[in-house]
Amino acid sequence: MALFGNAHAIDPAQAQQEYARLLGQGEQVHAAYLLIRDTILFTDRRLILVDKQGITGKKVEYHSIPYKSITHFAVETAGTFDLDGELKIWISGDSVPMQKTFTKGVDIYEVQAILTQFVTR
Numbered sequence: 001m002a003l004f005g006n007a008h009a010i011d012p013a014q015a016q017q018e019y020a021r022l023l024g025q026g027e028q029v030h031a032a033y034l035l036i037r038d039t040i041l042f043t044d045r046r047l048i049l050v051d052k053q054g055i056t057g058k059k060v061e062y063h064s065i066p067y068k069s070i071t072h073f074a075v076e077t078a079g080t081f082d083l084d085g086e087l088k089i090w091i092s093g094d095s096v097p098m099q100k101t102f103t104k105g106v107d108i109y110e111v112q113a114i115l116t117q118f119v120t121r
Contacts, residue, residue, distance in 0.1 A: 008103050010034045042114045067118040075112045
């Protein structure tokens, strides 16, 4: 599952309020990134992908990925000519990784640290 575009960080408290209906009781958003119209949420329980579809974006698909389903992941830092960082996540049962591109302004090491914190539990 690859989504195109570049992500940038958004305030976790804002994401907590905006996506409160998706969250379980006591579930907390630790980091959130906006990717054109889509959103990536890192909660204390799972990774949530919010995929807005169609021209208007009124139709929305929500992917919930428990951290225990992530078999491994990789990060690629920005370079001299390629200014974006990339995150690849392999989900158990899928041979093709999910890929996300992050703008130069996003600390890809922070994204990696968040995943490490939750995947290794």
